[in-house]
Amino acid sequence: MLTELLSGWITHQRWFAGKGRPIDELHVESDIELRPGLRHLIISVRQAGERDRYQLLLGAEGETDGRFSHARIGEGYYDALYDPDLTGTLLEAMADDRDLGPLRFRHLEGVEIDTSLRSLVLGAEQSNTSLVYGETYICKLFRRLIPGVNPELEIVTALARHGAGHIAQPYGWIETDLDGEPTTLAMTQEFLATANDGWALALTSVRDLYASLEPSASDAGGDFSSESYRLGVATAEVHRELAAAFPTGVMESQDVKQMVEDQRRRLAQAITEVPDLVEHARVVEDAYQRVADVVSEIPVQRVHGDYHLGQVMRTTTDWVVLDFEGEPGQPLAERRALSSPLRDVAGMLRSFDYAARHLLADNPDAGSLRPRAVEWAELNRSSFLAGYSAGGGSLRAEDAVLLRALEMSKAVYEVTYEARNRPAWLPIPMAAFQAGR
Ligand SMILES: Nc1ncnc2c1ncn2[C@@H]1O[C@H](COP(=O)(O)OP(=O)(O)O)[C@@H](O)[C@H]1O
Numbered sequence: 116m117l118t119e120l121l122s123g124w125i126t127h128q129r130w131f132a133g134k135g136r137p138i139d140e141l142h143v144e145s146d147i148e149l150r151p152g153l154r155h156l157i158i159s160v161r162q163a164g165e166r167d168r169y170q171l172l173l174g175a176e177g178e179t180d181g182r183f184s185h186a187r188i189g190e191g192y193y194d195a196l197y198d199p200d201l202t203g204t205l206l207e208a209m210a211d212d213r214d215l216g217p218l219r220f221r222h223l224e225g226v227e228i229d230t231s232l233r234s235l236v237l238g239a240e241q242s243n244t245s246l247v248y249g250e251t252y253i254c255k256l257f258r259r260l261i262p263g264v265n266p267e268l269e270i271v272t273a274l275a276r277h278g279a280g281h282i283a284q285p286y287g288w289i290e291t292d293l294d295g296e297p298t299t300l301a302m303t304q305e306f307l308a309t310a311n312d313g314w315a316l317a318l319t320s321v322r323d324l325y326a327s328l329e330p331s332a333s334d335a336g337g338d339f340s341s342e343s344y345r346l347g348v349a350t351a352e353v354h355r356e357l358a359a360a361f362p363t364g365v366m367e368s369q370d371v372k373q374m375v376e377d378q379r380r381r382l383a384q385a386i387t388e389v390p391d392l393v394e395h396a397r398v399v400e401d402a403y404q405r406v407a408d409v410v411s412e413i414p415v416q417r418v419h420g421d422y423h424l425g426q427v428m429r430t431t432t433d434w435v436v437l438d439f440e441g442e443p444g445q446p447l448a449e450r451r452a453l454s455s456p457l458r459d460v461a462g463m464l465r466s467f468d469y470a471a472r473h474l475l476a477d478n479p480d481a482g483s484l485r486p487r488a489v490e491w492a493e494l495n496r497s498s499f500l501a502g503y504s505a506g507g508g509s510l511r512a513e514d515a516v517l518l519r520a521l522e523m524s525k526a527v528y529e530v531t532y533e534a535r536n537r538p539a540w541l542p543i544p545m546a547a548f549q550a551g552r
């Protein structure tokens with residue numbers, strides 16, 4: 116039976132969020148034929164009293180001669196995202212604005228979609244699955260479905276309508292209604308075929324510095340600081356465009372205090388998950404208390420929300436920002452809430468620290484290289500901030516208190532993220548709390 120096959124298969128998928136817990140019940144909530152041999156399924160999975168929904172494209176093995184054995188779900192079925200003969204249907208349906216049962220396929224007004232392109236599943240699959248069509252489009256299918264419009268789609272379509280730069284052009288999306296709310300199932304954007312992601316570029320620079328005999332980070336071959344500066348400029352421009360495309364506001368003193376309370380609660384929660392964090396609680400608390408004491412108002416707007424070097428790509432001409440989805444795992448309302456743009460600035464500052472330190476983790480020369488790591492991080496952090504100011508980003512002297520607290524808050528988030536996902540990397544955010552990093 117299909118539901119039994121799916122129960123056995125889903126627990127082995129990287130994007131399945133409920134690993135390690137038995138499935139109490141799985142049923143197919145929606146089953147729509149997109150074309151002969153291709154069905155779109157939304158399945159509901161109940162585990163320990165909680166329910167999650169996932170989507171998949173189901174192919175019928177029929178005449179496929181075992182070509183999709185690597186994507187097999189079970190007797191008679193496979194994951195059709197791996198079948199380029201079938202995935203063209205998604206592009207065609209978006210290009211035609213088709214309604215197929217409860218599924219709505221849409222494209223952005225004024226764009227043309229080339230429906231002849233064939234797809235490949237992008238290797239870097241994580242919590243979602245992306246298809247790259249030719250070298251032109253990337254279509255990201257959200258695997259675990261959260262009712263509501265995905266913030267990434269909401270933001271890039273609004274920015275594109277305002278003619279903003281620094282984003283990958285959106286082309287189309289797929290949606291349906293879940294719990295009465297329009298819900299994004301997938302979105303298609305320009306694929307930046309020749310771009311490199313910021314994390315990879317930064318690591319190349321850090322490696323060059325470690326290998327170099329030059330005495331300082333700015334003299335070594337792979338200096339990254341001019342890129343950090345340009346990234347700062349681009350970040351300020353994206354913030355300005357977000358402020359123009361969405362409402363803005365001011366967080367008043369009462370709400371600032373509430374925000375500080377929320378951060379304290381998050382810290383306490385993180386300590387229950389990672390008890391070693393308690394050693395640094397004082398430092399974090401002090402940073403939060405300073406905000407409560409001296410910050411009375413904070414300008415707020417829509418922001419990226421999970422800004423780091425892996426979310427920015429360098430094309431031949433400039434930096435492009437991806438993945439405006441906020442922190443994964445946070446409720447949608449929180450990810451869409453107005454916030455200080457300094458939150459993104461703090462996220463990127465943390466990322467420079469990550470890039471500098473992560474190569475030290477299993478390096479026998481770590482001790483002697485640490486000062487170079489600190490130097491690299493400081494140089495690139497300050498270049499980024501200089502670029503952010505030069506690009507028109509607001510960075511007043513009094514913002515230092517808020518920026519410090521936001522960096523501490525991000526590091527607390529990273530501690531739980533690493534403990535859950537990559538325990539070997541836990542020392543990286545832990546180092547953020549030490550004086551004289
Ligand atoms: N528009 C794009 N052009 C080229 N590569 C992209 C694009 N969007 C995403 N990628 C690649 O896919 C990776 C993961 O994308 P992302 O949207 O961050 O997925 P996730 O939400 O699963 O983290 C990125 O680091 C980048 O390498």
Ligand SMILES: O=P(O)(O)O[C@H]1O[C@H](CO)[C@@H](O[C@H]2O[C@H](CO)[C@@H](O)[C@H](O)[C@H]2O)[C@H](O)[C@H]1O
Pocket residue numbers: 314421423424425438442443462465466467469470529532
């Ligand atoms: O990219 P995602 O939206 O999935 O973000 C999550 O995963 C990130 C790691 O891939 C994580 O980022 C942390 O590690 C990065 C290096 O891999 C580093 O550049 C970031 O500064 C650091 O926060 C991110 O926090 C998490 O939400």
